[in-house]
Amino acid sequence: MSWRRWVIGLLLAMAVGCGKPSPRVVLYCAQDLEYATEILADFERESGIKVDVRADTEANKSVSLYEAIVQEKRHPRCDVFWNNEPVNMVRLERQGLLQPTPTSAADPFPAWARGPNNAWYAFAARARILIVNNRLSAEEMPQGILELTAPKWKGRVAMAKPQYGTTATQAACLFQVLGKEKAQQFYTELRPNVTLLPGNKDVAIAVSEGRFDVGLTDTDDAIIEIRNGRPVRILYPDQQTIGTLFLPNTLAIIKGSPNPESARKLLDYLLSPAVEKRLAEGRSAQIPLNPNVQANLPIEPPSRLKAMEVDFAQAAELWEEVQTFLRKEYGQ
Secondary structure (H helix, E strand, O other), X not given: OOHHHHXXXXXXXXXXXXXXXXXXXXXXXXXXXXXXXXXXXXXXXXXXXXXXXXXXXXXXXXXXXXXXXXXXXXXXXXXXXXXXXXXHHXXXXXXXXXXXXXXXXXXXXXXXHEOHHHXXXXXXXXXXXXXXXXXXXXXXXXXXXHHHHOHHHOOOEEEEOOOOHHHHHHHHHHHHHHOHHHHHHHHHHHHHHEEEEOOHHHHHHHHHOOOOOEEEEEHHHHHHHHHOOOOEEEEOOOOOOXXXXXXXXXXXXXXXXXXXXHHHHHHHHHOOHHHHHHHHHOXXXXXXXXXXXXXXXXXXXXXXXXXXXXXXXXXXXXXXXXXXXXXXXXXX
């Protein structure tokens, strides 16, 4: 090869290398990746935007990503936060860490499904339920979570660590709905009866394997066990009292997002009817909040049940107090 040809080749390589980098977006994802991966792959294919995902573990769901966003607030790395519950998203909004982002993609959703100034959006809900082993008769089954404090349930109940994920959110919501005194009494009296497991999925599996009679978990983990032919059923608790807690996923763009244009496109994509329909009819069976989405659901939506009336903003205010109490009662 002549030196002229070598120089030309080098210049061409440098020109290609100095071209505009491919668009990307950094997603912090508390949603189970087994449900999110195909959706994100389709977004990449349709948009040409590479999605770099940071997930958390089953044992510290949503809390670790919340803490990362807070720690990185001076130099954000995250563009979009896909959380699996609303309370920690409210906490981020109150710290000014979310970028208000009006979008027409959210227009069909109910008014409550968006944060102040469009700082965050809710979609695709799950219910906090009791998964019950079929060896229990109808007469033996608890009808509400407060019943699990009775001495007869000692050693028969499983629950994920209440400092993390939707189990932590449920605790904050119960403190808001029941009041501090009654909620503290519930968790104190529940402690001798319950065995703590790493996550909600572990709870569902443990009950399906017969190691426990009852577990507190989410509908997406319970429905997988039912579809796998395990001897369990879903019980929607407290239909005669406070109602069943429904928790939506939430989405937000982080303030100072490194890739704001790509972040906006991902936000709109995840709020689309197609995505809610896929989450509803996929393995996770998550309930669409967009009333225009028609889906075949194997679980009961809030419209057919008594849903807990909870103020997520007030629950967020109680978060630190609730966590301090739970650490004392249940350990770190």
